[in-house]
Amino acid sequence: MRLLPTLDASLTGLLMAITLVVYLPTLRIYFHGDDFVAFVDLVSRQPVDHLWRVLTFSDYNFYWRPLGDIFHHALYDAFGFDVVAFRLAALLIFLATLIALYAFCLGERLGQLTALGSVLVLGVVPNHALSVTWVTNTSRLMAGLLFLLCLLQKQ
Numbered sequence: 210m211r212l213l214p215t216l217d218a219s220l221t222g223l224l225m226a227i228t229l230v231v232y233l234p235t236l237r238i239y240f241h242g243d244d245f246v247a248f249v250d251l252v253s254r255q256p257v258d259h260l261w262r263v264l265t266f267s268d269y270n271f272y273w274r275p276l277g278d279i280f281h282h283a284l285y286d287a288f289g290f291d292v293v294a295f296r297l298a299a300l301l302i303f304l305a306t307l308i309a310l311y312a313f314c315l316g317e318r319l320g321q322l323t324a325l326g327s328v329l330v331l332g333v334v335p336n337h338a339l340s341v342t343w344v345t346n347t348s349r350l351m352a353g354l355l356f357l358l359c360l361l362q363k364q
Contacts, residue, residue, distance in 0.1 A: 220325055221311055225304055228332035232303075235342040236296045244344035246270055247281055248290075256282055277348030296342035302350045303341045307332050309357035316364040 240248075249269040250259045262268040263278045270278065280298075288294035307328045314324035335341055341350065 217321055220321075221308075221328065224325060224328045224332060225307065227329070228304065228307060229300070231333055232300050232341050235340070236293050236300070238296070238342075239292055240290075240295075240344060243272070244295075246272065247277070247344050248285075251278075251281060251285055256286070272345060272348070274348035276351055277345075280347060280351065281344065295344050295347075299342045299344070299347045299350055302347065302354055303332075303335070306350060306354040306357060309354060309361060313357055313360055313364070316361065 247270055250262060254262065259268065259282065260275075260279060263270070263275050268278075281295075284295055284298055310331060311324045311328050314327050315321070340346060
């Protein structure tokens with residue numbers, strides 16, 4: 210009976226490692242396209258003014274994602290424009306989402322095979338984000354994680 214949780218944890222860890230290996234090459238890809246949209250007000254305004262403009266729809270970012278803007282600001286304050294920091298933060302949110310998905314599947318008694326399969330499929334082929342490590346997709350990743358965490362609270 211004790212072997213099953215150990216095996217289960219080992220397989221989950223393996224799937225996390227596979228997902229990490231799949232996205233590891235993207236960590237050094239420089240910012241592009243929409244990523245710069247998220248940075249306009251970030252560097253041109255003071256933090257409180259920037260966040261106020263985000264909440265009142267008066268910033269230059271046409272994607273209204275207040276939680277993402279707050280997160281980007283925190284990353285910028287801590288690491289500047291270090292591309293690895295921004296991309297790694299998104300990847301860690303994604304890995305946390307996979308763990309939450311696994312826990313949700315088990316909590317719903319869908320079985321370990323379903324839980325592991327779900328983690329593998331979403332981990333390698335995420336259909337809710339164009340790219341896991343794009344800066345502008347961090348908000349989508351956080352939304353997915355927060356949604357799963359809400360579902361876990363209802364179990």
